[in-house]
Amino acid sequence: MLQSKGYGATSADDALHHLDFQRRDPGPHDVQIQIRYCGVCHSDLHTVRNEWGNTVYPVVPGHEIVGRVVAVGNHVTRHKIDDIVGVGCMVDSCQRCDACGIGLEQYCENGFVGTYNGEEMHTGGMTYGGYSDSIVVHEKFVLRVPDKLDPAAAAPLLCAGITTYSPLRHWKVGPGQKVGVVGLGGLGHMGIKLAHAMGAQVVLFTTSPNKREDGLRLGADEVVVSKDAEAMARHQNSFDFILNTVAAPHSLDAFLVLLKREGTMTLVGAPATPHPSPQVFNLIMKRRHLAGSLIGGIAETQEMLDFCAEHGIVSDIEMIRMDQINEAYERMLKSDVKYRFVIDMATLA
């Protein structure tokens, strides 16, 4: 077994702290990665504090991983030593079901293996994430990080990036379309950059008037304060697509009525308690859709990284040391981050 060092929690009340643990030795199809950067996702915090009720302790979070290949198995063909690579939210899936067959591993009918707090397919134990010095992953779940991308700022692309890129692509966002992004956080700021790069007219909806300038800087054509009823009314029936990144319970109706006939609003954040129930009339009257979307497949994640390299897109990040993680969680809860914390894993030692 491979000895790993990391930061983890041993109970829901626990602060994150140093943790030594074991990973499987690299098999013939595995890539061993020395982790250099790991983004901090809100899911990390949910899991550490067992807010979804499914955490197995000890847990080592982190699924926005960028690092350097330090070992490869005999049969690995996709990656070689010294490559800069990434790992996102998944490290395995059944590879047999229809979904896996068409590159939608995130919808694997047998359940994909999460990068942390997932059931390891080889050892029978749990998976441990990227708040760590190293990780061992099947080559199929390892992404090439293009040279053009700053590796630290690319880390959040592996979750925040693909979670917004996938629905924008699936619902065919492009030139001539008017696209809304609800919420300016880790996901929202990527949504704006990506939708803008895809050629759409982008409108950011935020509850904070002081985010206007940043929204425009990130690529929004317009910023609407969603509490401003008049401004909202001006946009009624005008959007082709709305990407809703807000997990806090809020009125979906306020945004559904902004969709054109046959428009879709896609939710990528899951609230702990449900949103107020949407009015059925708002769906019926314009044949509108409410949908959800989960991260993205592996091939699509590679496509997203290549798209970001082509368009010069990375995440806006604030680099932290490993020992600042608990403080970073508190700041994340107050939305006091622009727009993603990334841990410099060199600070682990």
Next chain:
Amino acid sequence: MLQSKGYGATSADDALHHLDFQRRDPGPHDVQIQIRYCGVCHSDLHTVRNEWGNTVYPVVPGHEIVGRVVAVGNHVTRHKIDDIVGVGCMVDSCQRCDACGIGLEQYCENGFVGTYNGEEMHTGGMTYGGYSDSIVVHEKFVLRVPDKLDPAAAAPLLCAGITTYSPLRHWKVGPGQKVGVVGLGGLGHMGIKLAHAMGAQVVLFTTSPNKREDGLRLGADEVVVSKDAEAMARHQNSFDFILNTVAAPHSLDAFLVLLKREGTMTLVGAPATPHPSPQVFNLIMKRRHLAGSLIGGIAETQEMLDFCAEHGIVSDIEMIRMDQINEAYERMLKSDVKYRFVIDMATLA
């Protein structure tokens, strides 16, 4: 003006009673129809009792109309005297917007004119519906009723039929697909017949075990009692499409989890109070859709009538006399009808 007789209400507390009123004289593009049959839709009752808060009295309900052409304007080309024709939920729309331009008058951006309780475009007054001896309608909103269809049993096709046909077509229901129909009432029984005729595998969901036999007779391949948790669990992740016809507030989650990846559940009933809020996870985990659909366009309504003629489909009806309408409303509230009341308008006089 054209003198008309009918049945209407003069206040929300009023029973329906004889009412004399005036319609416009047929203009150059109008068709005057002697009404022979009119179906009884739940919307009629909602409007009569002002349950949607928008009723203008006096109101004459009825939007499932079949009758005989008795006069046509100079410029009418589509219909001639003695034709058997139908009128559904709409009698006009702007004819200028994008939606009207592609035959989606039901989503007219300037609002279609309802067959009753709508603002008449020509007189500035209100429209009066089919609980009446005659009606005057622009030829574009008049449908040909194929000879093969029994005219009385065809009347409910004009609302219940098209409301279920349109979403089944829009979401491309056909052979090889597994389709759910939620609720066995006026809409649900049409949904089963139509989805079956389109070649889909049809499963009826009902709360009433005693509707099983009827569901199978109407064309369902299987009937599932939705309170039976085990039976429901067996159908998880298996439906391409679910047509939900139930307007009473109920758990949408119970059906959303039955959809395959990327499946859609479409609501065609609008509850007076919202459904319990659906779990966002159920949308996210399989990229599922929740949508709504409103009746259907005029061309599509004609297509539906022709489809029904081809497949020998009409509504299951119980014929009533005009003076039985108040009793029929009470029975409708108790779901004591298989599956649509139709008024024999010869009984008006």
